[in-house]
Amino acid sequence: MLSITCEAGQVFCDWLDVTTPPGEEYRVRSELGPLLCAAGFDKVTDDLYRFNGGSVKLQGNNRWFKLGFSGQSVSLLRMCGQWESVLFLIGEGPHRVTRVDAAVDLPVDGADSIAQLQAAYPRGEVRLSQRPVKVSEWLQTRPDGRKTGTWYAGNRRDSEITCRVYDKAQEAHDKRGELMPPRTRCELTVKKGANPTLRDAAEPERLFWHYMAPAILKRPQGVPEWSSGWGEGWVMERTELLPAMRLKRRIEDSPELAALIELADSIGTDGRDYALRLIRERFERTPVSGSPEGFMGRTGSEG
Numbered sequence: 001m002l003s004i005t006c007e008a009g010q011v012f013c014d015w016l017d018v019t020t021p022p023g024e025e026y027r028v029r030s031e032l033g034p035l036l037c038a039a040g041f042d043k044v045t046d047d048l049y050r051f052n053g054g055s056v057k058l059q060g061n062n063r064w065f066k067l068g069f070s071g072q073s074v075s076l077l078r079m080c081g082q083w084e085s086v087l088f089l090i091g092e093g094p095h096r097v098t099r100v101d102a103a104v105d106l107p108v109d110g111a112d113s114i115a116q117l118q119a120a121y122p123r124g125e126v127r128l129s130q131r132p133v134k135v136s137e138w139l140q141t142r143p144d145g146r147k148t149g150t151w152y153a154g155n156r157r158d159s160e161i162t163c164r165v166y167d168k169a170q171e172a173h174d175k176r177g178e179l180m181p182p183r184t185r186c187e188l189t190v191k192k193g194a195n196p197t198l199r200d201a202a203e204p205e206r207l208f209w210h211y212m213a214p215a216i217l218k219r220p221q222g223v224p225e226w227s228s229g230w231g232e233g234w235v236m237e238r239t240e241l242l243p244a245m246r247l248k249r250r251i252e253d254s255p256e257l258a259a260l261i262e263l264a265d266s267i268g269t270d271g272r273d274y275a276l277r278l279i280r281e282r283f284e285r286t287p288v289s290g291s292p293e294g295f296m297g298r299t300g301s302e303g
Contacts, residue, residue: 002116002165002186004106006220011205012078014071014187015101018198024093025065029058031089032067039082041073051076071101074201087198100196102204103187104217110167111148113184114139117165117216118151126153128211129161129194142170153216160193161211188212199231206230 020028029046037043041051049056054073059066067090069077077083106113114137125132133154139147148170154162168185172178188208190196200207206226213219251257264271 001120001214002106002108002113002184002217004108005218006104006106010104011102011208012104013074013083013100013201013204014103015099015189016067016069016074016097016201017099018067018090018095019098020065020067020090020093020095022060022062022065024095025060027093028065028067028090032056032058032086035082035085035089039077039080041076049073066098071103084202087202091198095198096192097196097198097201098192099189100200100204100207101187101189102200102208103185104208105168106184106186107182108184109148109182110165110170110184111142111146113165113186114148114151114167126215128153128163128188128215133159133162140170156189156191160191162189163187163212163216164189165216186212186216195228197229197231200226 033043033049036049036051036056039051041049041054041056044050047058051073054076055068055070056073057066057068059068069086074083077086117135118137121135124135126135127133136152136155137149138152139149142148148167150164150166152162152164156162163186165184165186168183169180172180188211190200190207190211196207205223209217209219209223210226260275261272264275267274
């Protein structure tokens with residue numbers, strides 16, 4: 001166990017993979033794309049969105065549809081207040097969380113943390129759940145002569161519950177040339193066999209401490225217990241955008257509209273005028289479904 005004491009509220013979600021039935025693909029894509037673009041992500045392809053090092057990947061076939069959110073993308077969505085909206089739209093249909101990572105950053109030199117864990121588990125095994133898992137390491141020698149890197153408990157390919165403890169400051173320097181104060185990241189990975197839910201992605205503290213204490217860290221006061229499937233049936237509040245803003249974002253990011261534009265251009269120079277006329281005629285044939293209060297709402301705000 002690491003000697004540092006954590007406080008409640010420090011745990012954050014650092015990865016999420018979700019699988020849905022193929023019938024959910026159109027709904028999720030059509031709602032998620034505009035939300036991501038509104039949060040600042042660039043649509044690289046229909047299956048990939050990126051922003052400031054974060055990525056959201058989509059993949060589908062006739063048996064399943066998968067969504068993958070990298071740790072940086074989760075952080076960015078959380079900072080702009082859209083993470084809960086993402087979880088809400090996924091949770092509106094059938095789904096299964098296949099992987100969720102929960103992590104905490106500690107103001108401790110990574111070399112010290114790894115040395116403590118090496119001393120605590122000299123036989124190379126640690127018990128995060130009922131079954132012990134093997135310990136492995138990837139270490140390097142720093143300029144100051146100390147060994148640092150990553151300490152692993154379990155293998156993500158074979159184990160449902162794994163963790164890694166690594167020198168976050170050294171990683172930032174090696175990957176991006178970034179200098180930061182000493183920092184250790186303790187990261188838990190839970191896969192589908194343990195039945196994690198979207199609530200664990202929104203409120204990861206219970207899940208994290210259920211498996212990380214007492215083997216890796218001492219459990220802080222006041223953290224409630226976690227149980228498998230505790231988030232089933234959980235409903236989260238969603239911050240709604242005004243209809244005009246939702247319409248704007250869906251039109252701007254619509255892959256179907258992009259395909260229609262491409263098809264119109266293949267007709268020739270009058271193709272776009274023809275497409276616009278058809279769209280206008282469709283609007284004119286469709287009865288108005290309601291009387292909106294105003295184009296941007298009463299306040300004129302975009303949400």
